[in-house]
Amino acid sequence: MKRLWAGWVTALGLALTAQAAEVSVAVAANFTAPMQKIAAAFAQDTGHKAVLSFGSTGNFYAQIRNGAPFQLLLAADDETPLKLEKDGLGIEGSRFTYATGRLVLWSKQAGLVDGQGDILRSGKFQRIAMANARLAPYGAAAMETLNKLGLLADVQPKVVQGENIAQTYQFVATENAQLGFVALSQVVLDGRMAPGSVWIVPVNLHSPIRQDAVLLLKGKDNPAATALLAYLKGEKARAIIRSFGYEF
Numbered sequence: 001m002k003r004l005w006a007g008w009v010t011a012l013g014l015a016l017t018a019q020a021a022e023v024s025v026a027v028a029a030n031f032t033a034p035m036q037k038i039a040a041a042f043a044q045d046t047g048h049k050a051v052l053s054f055g056s057t058g059n060f061y062a063q064i065r066n067g068a069p070f071q072l073l074l075a076a077d078d079e080t081p082l083k084l085e086k087d088g089l090g091i092e093g094s095r096f097t098y099a100t101g102r103l104v105l106w107s108k109q110a111g112l113v114d115g116q117g118d119i120l121r122s123g124k125f126q127r128i129a130m131a132n133a134r135l136a137p138y139g140a141a142a143m144e145t146l147n148k149l150g151l152l153a154d155v156q157p158k159v160v161q162g163e164n165i166a167q168t169y170q171f172v173a174t175e176n177a178q179l180g181f182v183a184l185s186q187v188v189l190d191g192r193m194a195p196g197s198v199w200i201v202p203v204n205l206h207s208p209i210r211q212d213a214v215l216l217l218k219g220k221d222n223p224a225a226t227a228l229l230a231y232l233k234g235e236k237a238r239a240i241i242r243s244f245g246y247e248f
Contacts, residue, residue: 071219
């Protein structure tokens with residue numbers, strides 16, 4: 001009887017393993033921390049594994065156009081997934097907004113950044129970090145904010161440019177730049193702000209940062225890819241997303 005039970009358990013384990021699959025996911029850098037938590041929960045709940053790569057949305061677009069083996073894209077904007085769909089590289093009907101991001105001006109120095117962002121007008125800083133606006137939607141939002149405030153010309157000479165929002169955050173976190181425009185998700189967890197000072201940029205100063213996901217052509221027949229898309233719409237994933245300051 002024990003042998004029969006052991007054999008049944010082994011067979012069940014092999015069946016579950018056979019059903020499990022991997023999905024290669026290109027993830028916008030601002031979504032690094034929440035996606036790591038979501039991927040762990042996804043693996044535990046479904047048996048599928050999400051293999052994550054983090055970077056700028058613009059670079060991912062170029063890589064996917066050049067044949068990179070990504071099966072799912074979680075972009076930092078809603079334009080890139082639409083372009084991939086029009087290019088025939090994204091599956092029509094799979095695209096949806098998984099999160100709406102918020103831009104913040106952050107410094108590790110307490111009291112440096114005020115609640116209205118007046119530090120930008122005072123110019124009392126040597127370097128300010130921003131992501132490359134051509135590659136990173138959060139960088140484009142920062143440029144748009146400075147334009148609307150009429151401060152771009154004054155601030156531009158002090159800009160230290162990151163390739164993506166993760167590198168931009170590192171410039172500020174290591175104090176190579178005294179302050180910088182980063183994603184709210186990088187400086188908040190479970191409703192608590194990271195040490196330092198922050199200004200949450202009003203949404204009327206830049207276009208909404210709608211972040212869309214899209215199933216890519218290479219993931220069309222991958223059960224893990226379609227399962228992860230569905231999982232991102234579920235309450236467990238959404239609770240994680242909300243905990244990092246995103247909206248929907």
